Amino acid sequence: MRYLVTGGAGFIGSNIAFALEEERKAKVVVLDDFSSGDFRTLSGFGGDVVAGDILSRDWFGRVGKVDAVFHQAAVVDTTETDQRRMMAVNVDGFRNVLEYALEHGVKRVVYASSAAVYGNSECPMLETQTPTPENVYGFSKAIMDNLAREWAEVHKDMTLVGLRYFNVYGPREYYKGKMASMIFQLYRQMKAGKRPRVFKYGEQTRDFVYVKDLVRANLNALDAERSCVCNAATGRPENFNAVIDALNKGMGTDLAPEYFDNPYGFYQNRTQADLRQAKALLNYRPEWSLADGIADYVKILEKGWK
Ligand SMILES: NC(=O)c1ccc[n+]([C@@H]2O[C@H](COP(=O)([O-])OP(=O)(O)OC[C@H]3O[C@@H](n4cnc5c(N)ncnc54)[C@H](O)[C@@H]3O)[C@@H](O)[C@H]2O)c1
Numbered sequence: 001m002r003y004l005v006t007g008g009a010g011f012i013g014s015n016i017a018f019a020l021e022e023e024r025k026a027k028v029v030v031l032d033d034f035s036s037g038d039f040r041t042l043s044g045f046g047g048d049v050v051a052g053d054i055l056s057r058d059w060f061g062r063v064g065k066v067d068a069v070f071h072q073a074a075v076v077d078t079t080e081t082d083q084r085r086m087m088a089v090n091v092d093g094f095r096n097v098l099e100y101a102l103e104h105g106v107k108r109v110v111y112a113s114s115a116a117v118y119g120n121s122e123c124p125m126l127e128t129q130t131p132t133p134e135n136v137y138g139f140s141k142a143i144m145d146n147l148a149r150e151w152a153e154v155h156k157d158m159t160l161v162g163l164r165y166f167n168v169y170g171p172r173e174y175y176k177g178k179m180a181s182m183i184f185q186l187y188r189q190m191k192a193g194k195r196p197r198v199f200k201y202g203e204q205t206r207d208f209v210y211v212k213d214l215v216r217a218n219l220n221a222l223d224a225e226r227s228c229v230c231n232a233a234t235g236r237p238e239n240f241n242a243v244i245d246a247l248n249k250g251m252g253t254d255l256a257p258e259y260f261d262n263p264y265g266f267y268q269n270r271t272q273a274d275l276r277q278a279k280a281l282l283n284y285r286p287e288w289s290l291a292d293g294i295a296d297y298v299k300i301l302e303k304g305w306k
Contacts, residue, residue: 007073009037170211250298
């Protein structure tokens, strides 16, 4: 089998690319414009890399035929205010990837949506509820889901699976800078001997998901029998104090949190995925609790791996 991973030089895309090579013994081609990704995430990768922008068509021929696409490339900065750029890359870029798939007879596209489509809505968050994004990033992902639904209605021989990732953490996010997970940012502070800084009083909860579970959701999507949009998370929200506890345990430290006022007008106080649809349609079963995921991740980071 041969797969295309767009955004494969980034955090989640590179984890998918390695899993396809290692577990599925597949050939993998990565398409990336290296705008937020970094070649070092692909250190040890055995496949091909096409440097290109999802907005252009000039890579269609260079990538050629594949068995399925894992579409991860996007503007991922949730604080980006350039609405035109966000919509162009995320929505028109996705449209272009779908056109590539149609022209090359690719019948399956798995793509990254986001929990940002839910904004600050009630928990647990359900795929069937009307999206209420609070920023243009979440809006772009909601429109991607609409586009996929319409596309699948017209092209009935194609299977399009959207995965609404919640808060992802894990190996290969090192180069994301300020967009890296809070878990990684807190690890860095604690590693430098500083107290971990979180908003008062660390009680906001998140459905944190380890990237190894997300990889599983993506690979399971290869077997989905129909087009769908599914949450991808753990379904068990935890707060920032629990994150700090798990980091202290994993790192062998005892650093107390330093609380400060939240400067943002808008902030998600709580996220939690309803996973019934992901279980039913993707046979998705998250394997990593927050404590186990952080323990595993800290072990990897402590070995000096990124
Ligand atoms: N990390 C999370 O917690 C999270 C949560 C929800 C959804 N997502 C989604 O998952 C996907 C992957 O995110 P990530 O965390 O790995 O981010 P990332 O920034 O590490 O990866 C994105 C990759 O896409 C590439 N890219 C961006 N614009 C491109 C373009 N025009 N053409 C080609 N390549 C382009 C970047 O260079 C980068 O390598 C994104 O679609 C993101 O919206 C991530």
